Each structure stands twice: as structure tokens, then as C-alpha cells.
Amino acid sequence: MNLSAALSNALSGLTVASRQADLVSNNVANALTEGYARRDLEVTSASVGGIGSGARVTGVARAAAPALTEARRAAEAERGQSAVVSDARSRLAAAVGEPGDPQAFSAQADRLDAALAAAADTPESLALLEAAAVAAGDYANKINRIAIEANTLRGETDASIAQQVSVLNRNLGQIESLNSQIRAISLGGGDSSALEDERQRLIDEVSGMIPIRVIRRDDGEVALFARNGAQLVDGPAFEIGFVATPVVAQSQTLANGGLSGISIAGSPIEIGTGQPGGLLDGGSLSASFELRDRILPEFLDQLDSVASDLIQRVEGLPDDPTQTAGDPGLFTDNGAAFDPAAVTGLAGRLSLNQQVDPFSGGDPTRLRDGLNAVTPGEPGNTTILRGLQDAMAASQAAPAGTGLSARFGAAELAAEVGNITIARSRSAEAATGLLQGRFDGLRDAERSATGVDTDQELSRLLVVEQMFAANARVIEVIDTLLTRLTQI
Amino acid sequence: MTLSSSLNAGVAGLSVNSSKLGTISDNIANSQTNGYKRADTQFASLVIPGSDLQYSAGGVRSISFRDLESRGSLVASNNPSDIAIGGRGFVPIAPSVALDNLDGDFPVQFTTTGSFRPDQDGILRTAAGQALLGWPANRDGTIPEFPRDSAGGLEPVRISTSDLERSPTTEIGLGVNLPAEASQAGASGATIPLAIEYFDNVGASQTLNLSFTPTIPATGSSNEWTVEISDSQADPLTNPVASFVVEFDDSPALGGSIAGLPSQTNGLYDPATGVFTFNVASGQIDIDIGTPGNSTGLSQLSAEFGPTGITKNGAPVGSLDNFVIDENGFVQATFGNGFTRTIYQIPVANFPNNNGLTALDGQAYAASAESGEVFFWDAGDGPTGAIIGFALEESTSDIAAELTALIETQRAYSSNATVIQTVDEMLQETTNIKR
Numbered sequence: 001m002n003l004s005a006a007l008s009n010a011l012s013g014l015t016v017a018s019r020q021a022d023l024v025s026n027n028v029a030n031a032l033t034e035g036y037a038r039r040d041l042e043v044t045s046a047s048v049g050g051i052g053s054g055a056r057v058t059g060v061a062r063a064a065a066p067a068l069t070e071a072r073r074a075a076e077a078e079r080g081q082s083a084v085v086s087d088a089r090s091r092l093a094a095a096v097g098e099p100g101d102p103q104a105f106s107a108q109a110d111r112l113d114a115a116l117a118a119a120a121d122t123p124e125s126l127a128l129l130e131a132a133a134v135a136a137g138d139y140a141n142k143i144n145r146i147a148i149e150a151n152t153l154r155g156e157t158d159a160s161i162a163q164q165v166s167v168l169n170r171n172l173g174q175i176e177s178l179n180s181q182i183r184a185i186s187l188g189g190g191d192s193s194a195l196e197d198e199r200q201r202l203i204d205e206v207s208g209m210i211p212i213r214v215i216r217r218d219d220g221e222v223a224l225f226a227r228n229g230a231q232l233v234d235g236p237a238f239e240i241g242f243v244a245t246p247v248v249a250q251s252q253t254l255a256n257g258g259l260s261g262i263s264i265a266g267s268p269i270e271i272g273t274g275q276p277g278g279l280l281d282g283g284s285l286s287a288s289f290e291l292r293d294r295i296l297p298e299f300l301d302q303l304d305s306v307a308s309d310l311i312q313r314v315e316g317l318p319d320d321p322t323q324t325a326g327d328p329g330l331f332t333d334n335g336a337a338f339d340p341a342a343v344t345g346l347a348g349r350l351s352l353n354q355q356v357d358p359f360s361g362g363d364p365t366r367l368r369d370g371l372n373a374v375t376p377g378e379p380g381n382t383t384i385l386r387g388l389q390d391a392m393a394a395s396q397a398a399p400a401g402t403g404l405s406a407r408f409g410a411a412e413l414a415a416e417v418g419n420i421t422i423a424r425s426r427s428a429e430a431a432t433g434l435l436q437g438r439f440d441g442l443r444d445a446e447r448s449a450t451g452v453d454t455d456q457e458l459s460r461l462l463v464v465e466q467m468f469a470a471n472a473r474v475i476e477v478i479d480t481l482l483t484r485l486t487q488i
Numbered sequence: 489m490t491l492s493s494s495l496n497a498g499v500a501g502l503s504v505n506s507s508k509l510g511t512i513s514d515n516i517a518n519s520q521t522n523g524y525k526r527a528d529t530q531f532a533s534l535v536i537p538g539s540d541l542q543y544s545a546g547g548v549r550s551i552s553f554r555d556l557e558s559r560g561s562l563v564a565s566n567n568p569s570d571i572a573i574g575g576r577g578f579v580p581i582a583p584s585v586a587l588d589n590l591d592g593d594f595p596v597q598f599t600t601t602g603s604f605r606p607d608q609d610g611i612l613r614t615a616a617g618q619a620l621l622g623w624p625a626n627r628d629g630t631i632p633e634f635p636r637d638s639a640g641g642l643e644p645v646r647i648s649t650s651d652l653e654r655s656p657t658t659e660i661g662l663g664v665n666l667p668a669e670a671s672q673a674g675a676s677g678a679t680i681p682l683a684i685e686y687f688d689n690v691g692a693s694q695t696l697n698l699s700f701t702p703t704i705p706a707t708g709s710s711n712e713w714t715v716e717i718s719d720s721q722a723d724p725l726t727n728p729v730a731s732f733v734v735e736f737d738d739s740p741a742l743g744g745s746i747a748g749l750p751s752q753t754n755g756l757y758d759p760a761t762g763v764f765t766f767n768v769a770s771g772q773i774d775i776d777i778g779t780p781g782n783s784t785g786l787s788q789l790s791a792e793f794g795p796t797g798i799t800k801n802g803a804p805v806g807s808l809d810n811f812v813i814d815e816n817g818f819v820q821a822t823f824g825n826g827f828t829r830t831i832y833q834i835p836v837a838n839f840p841n842n843n844g845l846t847a848l849d850g851q852a853y854a855a856s857a858e859s860g861e862v863f864f865w866d867a868g869d870g871p872t873g874a875i876i877g878f879a880l881e882e883s884t885s886d887i888a889a890e891l892t893a894l895i896e897t898q899r900a901y902s903s904n905a906t907v908i909q910t911v912d913e914m915l916q917e918t919t920n921i922k923r
Contacts, residue, residue, distance in 0.1 A: 004882060008563050048562040048879045049574040056564075184824055188809055215796050219826050229793030235685040236693065267681050277667060277792060279680075488891050 005053065007478050012054030013471035016043055019057050020464045024457050031452040035201045038063040038452050039193055062193045065449040070214070072442040073204065074227070077211035079435040080284035086428035088153055088291050092299060093425035095149040096418045105142055106415035112139045113411050116389045123368045124379035133364035137352040140331060143307055147250075147347035150300050155248040157292040158259065162244035164209050164285050165262070171202045172237035175224065178202070179233070183219040192220060206232070211282040230264055230279035238265045250300055250345045254293050262289070298403075299421070303347035305401030306417055307331075310410060311338045311350070313394065319387030322370030328353055330371065330388065343401070491918075493536065493544040495911045500547030501904035504531055507550045508897050515885035523601040523851035524883040527554045556842040556853065560882040565603070568812045569612055569620075572601040572881040575873015577836035577865070580642055581852060584617025587644065596621065596639040597852040598837055598845070601881035610648040616850040619644040622819065622832035629830040631818075636835070636864045645819060645832045647811055653823045654691030655803045660684060661776045661785075663797015664700075666736075668744070668790040671702035672709040682795050688721065688770035691805035695720040696768070699728075711736040711747075711788060717755075717775075719768045730755040730766035734777070736788035744789040746780045803827050815874040817867035835864035836872040 023041050030036040039060050046056035097104025115135040119128040178199045185192040203224065206212060211227040224232040231238050243260035245252065252258025262271050262280065271280050272289030280286055315329030315338055323329070328337040334349040355371050356362045368385055369377035398404035398413060408416060508529040518524040530553075534546035562572050571579065578598035586594035597618070604612035604620050612620040621642040623634050634641035664682065669675060680700040688694050696717060703712040712735050718727035730753060737747040749757045755766030762779035765772060778785020784797075806825030813819050817834040839845065844858030855862055868874040 002561060005561050005563060012564070046564055048564045049572070049876050051562065053562070053564045183826060184809075187822060187824070187826055213794075213796060223796075225794070225796055227792070229680070229795060231683060231795060234683075234795075234798070238683065265683060270678075277669070279793065485888055485891065488895070 009054035010474040017468040037450045060191045063450040068446040073207040075439040077283040080208045081287040082432040084287035086432040089425035105418040109411035109414035120385035129364040165242040176237040179221045186220040209285045301401040305399040307347040307350045322372035497545035497547040498907035504550035505901040526885040558884040560884040569604040572879045577872035580621040581618040610646045611644045622834045651808045657686035657802030661799035665794040677704045687802040813877040
């Protein structure tokens, strides 16, 4: 009889109201959860055999703003790429030293010039000679330390690439298995929103390292491609291959096989070359490769050129009668003379000639008397000292490795290289700041589109309460009618 | 003497009203039984031929019948195998005792609705043990021809969740953009790799490795690419299994789309459909690369390499997850790999005279001589109604009508009892004539 149809309609209304309350409570509980997207209930009217029979829940919808999410991910990748480079450049700038810092590269070069001039003015003063020798030793040490810092940075970059690749492989594998779980649940008609939240979090982690494009496939699955076309997950996950090099020496490069490149599923991919079209370019992974294979080697080449210019200036001075051809000058390549075939790594090997260095048994008076002098000479002899001073101040063409084309003295060259490093670091930091601001703005916009607004949820709850009460009232009335029937 | 006929009429009235009370009580007792058809009692008068001078009461007799033409209202449920018929017709079922017959024969009964659930063997049964019958489908999902005027070919519907199903890949759609700068003079000429997963005849995952190599001219751009297809399950010496050279258009109207395929090896390209057909170890695969002049499929535009439009059919091996019975009576099973296949069809039986069916326990009816010959239709065809899943048909008995009939029957019964009482008193008077 038709009263029982009315009863089952009211019952379906109660079921829908209680599901709605369940969803509202879930949303409010997760209002502060990072990466949680608001859930909404999809309800439709049910009909059986053409006659309406109440309401039915067809599924749970997860709020999504695909355009904002894609823009936010692109901004995140660009920021990651810029941040890697700007962090490294600011460390190089710190190693070189800001202007005004007495330990700065250019300040030490100036101090060496001043000490040589003072010693040349008063050659009989042992203290001034010693001060000049110490200044020269400090200058060589400063160049050493900058080179060590750059090489350490290169080794850390290689290690960070290895770590990024392992995070990528782990995330891509988990995305593949989440894909099949979500497909199984959605085919069975269940609610896969929690798994989709987890998958979105993993994709966000990947997108900071490689800029990606997400393509939706059937049954809730997704495929991941790098923005420039490399396949990451398309059905199965593609393995990214990289071999870490535990100790990175300056002579090891990608080209000569000393360092590992990157490969996807076994086929090698070019990355971080600076050319457009690299399949994995655009995120922090390609920025790390660019740092390891281009930026840091360029900087180390600059330093090596400065060191080679320095050695060559003070080698073979005509004013020094104690020196023969082939002898090392004031600055040596670890004790040996300058070898044009061994420029790589020279900045790390640059040292003060042992004959002069007071800390390793040398005598600073040799600055005045000649590097290989056996006995002290005339205290008033300024020839060699002036020769040294002139050699240091001589304006010569900048060596090819520095990338400069004007003519510089030794201290001026040092100052110029230092300024270039600091300027590049400043511009990299400014670029990163801009990109960070853009990323923050997009992330906030995405959150407000897909996050939970507790006011809205609570007002929804009021409506649910009324709906539940109304359906319960219908059931009560039907019960009264049936009771009345049996009282006939 | 007419008094005794009156007594007989009164007694007859008592018995027909008690029979009517029987049908009323049966209807009320079964008012919540799904699929129950209400029983009704109708009275017919008996006439004894007599003369005008003396009237002899003939009495009354009752005929009870079950109204099988009536249809109850439908109520929704959430079990996919709760079925009801939205119209005329019956579904075939078999009683539980008959299914254990060793010779495999079983009598076929009919019902209009039932709540079927898989039992320990996967056979869909009601709570009373009746099994749903249907025509089994072939391995590829089509239903073969079965005789429609007899119950031969019907067998119990079995849903076995450990069934595995495979679906090999036969079609692949290639929606890939090749960067236009790579085929210009001065470009590096590097090969771009692409891996596509496909499924072979036993459901295993294999890989097609495609490589796109541009032709670098001396000047200008060649717009020509060589595509080589290698199969992971083939002998490495025989790779690539197929290849073709594709030339792209750079005219103002059709720039970026395919102009043609100057050469093909081990495969055939049909420009009308845009399909390149070649063979892998497990059979033929059709790759849709697009027709000349269209922008779907392969394209060469000045954008980055984008393998984002790749589609394919086929699925890995999956087990039976779920099933629904659709309105044409087809039992569609969904497998874990997303593949669906028809496994049974439930036909709907129609009789010329529904009310002539013999009623049995459990809302089941059997064919008899009065009902006429059975004919099995596809659900929804002919006079039969569609099969509605997730629904049950309610009982056709209306409590309000039964209760009012109850009042009438009670009054009629007491009236007949009063008649008997009066006849008894009148007979008593008669015997008191002679003291």
C-alpha cells in the first residue's frame, strides 16, 4: 500500500541528512589540515520504475581548482630553480666577502699592496718585511679558502641531486600504487578522497623539483609528465637514474665521465645545459645540475685565472739576481713554478714561497735580498721590493678565464672578480624573492578556493538539522495514519 | 421442506464467509511479503429449481483465486541483485531442493520479484533458497541463441569473485607534439624517446618504445621525422618491429599537421582513417596518428615535446569486483581492471493467462494447463516489462480494503448465524405443535 512507499521515501531523506552531517563533521575536523580539499555531497532524486522514490547519494565530490593548482605548481618549480642558484651564489659571495669586510678578497689584495709599499719605503725594517710576507701569505690563503668553499659546494650539490632523485623515485612509485588503489575504489563506487589528498601531496613534492603537467586518465588515475615532455608516470612509474659521486674533485666533470648525468628508464637525458628544450628542465633538479656543471666550474675557472695571473706576475722578476729561469716566484704552485698545463685547481694549490714564509722556516728578509739569497744583503736595497710592487700594480690584460676584457692590476683584478660575484648573488636573491612572493600569492588563492570555511560548514549543518527533523516528522505522521487504520 | 433448505443455505453462508475470512487473513498476514499477490474470494449463488408456490434456498458457494495480474508498487533497495519487473512478466527461478538433483534437471518456476544474493558457490539465491536462472554468455560477452519457448538452456546465475579477466591492447591513440625547432638546420638532431605500456594476450604488461628522430637539413627546416617502434617482448635483434617516416605541413592553412608518410616499413598507414597498423608478437595493434590536415594525433608545432594525448585500450588482469543487472536483463560484471563484460542474460517469461498459473510457496508460480505456453522475451521487448535492479515489488494487498472486507465478512457471518438460530427456533416451534 502506498503509505509504505512514503515511509521509505522519508527514510531515504534521513539517510541523506545523516551522510551530509558526516561530511560536514569531517570538513570541520580537517579545517587546519594542510593539503585537505573540502568535500561536498552529491545528491540526486531517485526513481524506481518511473515513480519517484526519495533521495539518493551519488558520491562525494572533492573541491578542486585545477587552473590555480597548475599555476601554483609552475610558480613553485620556478622558485625552487631560482632558490638553488641564489643560495649557492650567496655562499660564494660570503666566501669572497662583502665590501667593507676587512677579511674580504679585495681588502686583502689592497693590504698586500700597502704592506709591499711600506716595506719598499723602509727596507731596513724587519717588522715591515715580516708584515709584507704575512700579508702575502694571508692573500694566498684567502684564495685557497674561496676555492675550497666552491669545491665543497660542488660536492654538496652532487649529494643533493642524489637525495632529490631518491625522493623523486620514491614519490613516483607511490603515485603509481595510489593510482591503482584509487581506480579500484572508484570502480567499486566508494569514496577515494583521502587517497587523492595523499596523491596531491606527493605530486606537489615532485613539482618543486621538476615542473610537471598532470593529465587525468580514466577512473581517477593521473599521468605525470614533465612540462618539457619527459614521461614520469604513465601507467607504470619511470625510474630516474643517477649515481652519486662521494668526493667531487675539481677535475671531475660530466663531460669526462667523472660525474654522473641523469637518465629516465635507462636512457640518458640532457639537463641543466642552459639550452631550451631540456626534457627535465625548470625546477630545482635542473638548477642543481646547472650549478654543478656550469656555474661552479665557471667560478672556479675565474679563481684559477686570478691565481695564475698572480703567480706569473711575480715569477722570473728581472730585478732578482738570485732567481734562475724555472724557479718559482713569490707565489708558487704548491712549491713549484707555474705550469700552463696545470691551471685547473691552481687556486687551491696557490701558496707563498717557503723561502719567504715566516711560518714555514723562511726568512722575510729574502723579500729585500732575493728569494734564493743565502746571506742577508744590504739593508737599504729597495730594487727587488720596488720590482715586486711594480709587478703587482702593472696593468695587464685580464686572463681569459675571468671573462673580463679590460686591463687590471693584481688588486684591481681581485676587486673586480669579487664585485662580479657579489653582484650576481644580489640579483639572484632579488629574483628568488620575487618568485617566492608570486608563489605565496598563488598558494593562498588556491587555499581559499579549495579549503574549508567553517562558517559555511556550520550554516550547512543548520540546514541538515532541519531536514532531518522534517523527515522524522513525516515518519511520525505516517505512523499515526497506520495506527488509525487498525482502530477501525 | 423449505426450512431445511434455509438451514442449508445458512450453513453454506457460514462456510463461504469463513473461506473469505481465510483469504482476508492470508492477505493481511502477507501484507509485507515482497512479491505477494493478493487472494480473493468471490461468491456465486446456487439455485434449486422449484415452483412459484414454494421457494427453496440453494445457498452459495465460493471460488477463491489469486489475482496475478495486479502489480504492487516498487520500493528501492541498495542490493544490485534485488530485481523487480516494471510491467508484465516473470523471471525464471529454480526451487532449492531441485538444484541438488544429481541428474542436473530441475523444474523451472516463475516469480515477479526477488532479493537475490550470492551463496557459498556464487549462485544467486533468495533467502528461501530459490536460485535465479539465466542464459550464460559467451567468453566475449555476446549471448548465443537459445530456444525461447522452453526452459532448455537456462542455468543458475553464478557470480564468482575469483574469476579473472584479461583484455589485450589493440588500439593506441598517439597525441604527441614534436618540437618544430628540432627539425631545422643547426638543431642537435637528438632522438626523443617515448615509452608506451600495452597489455598482451595474457594480460602481462609490455612496453612499446617509440623513438622520434628528426632529419636535419643543410638549410631551412625539413619537417621530416623518422619514427621507429620497438617491442619489449620481441627479440632485440628484430627491433624495431615497424617504422615510418612522417612529413609535416608548414603551409599557412595546415601548418603543424601531418602532410603524409613518405615511407613505411612493416606496417600500413591508411590516410582515410589515420591509422598505422603493425604487428607485435601478440597480434595486431592499430596506432591512430591522425589524418593529414587534422590537428589531432601527431603534430609539429613550435612548442615543447608533449606526449600528453596518448590513449590506449586494454587492461591488466583483474578479478570480478561487482555486478549489476541492467534493464535489458543483462548481468554486467565489472572487473578490477575497469573492464566490464556481460556474463548472463535474464529473460522474462510471458503467459497468455497469468491467473491460470499454479501458486507455490515462496511467491513462486508454476506453469499449468490453464496458463498456456510460456514464451521467453528479452526484458522490455513485446508485452513484458523491463527488469529493474535495486528494487523490490511490494505486496499487492491493501490493508484498508482488507479491514473493511473483514467488517463485512463478520457482519455476514453473524447474519448467517442468526438465520440458523432463527430456523432452529422455528423448527422448535414446529415440534411444539404436538405436545
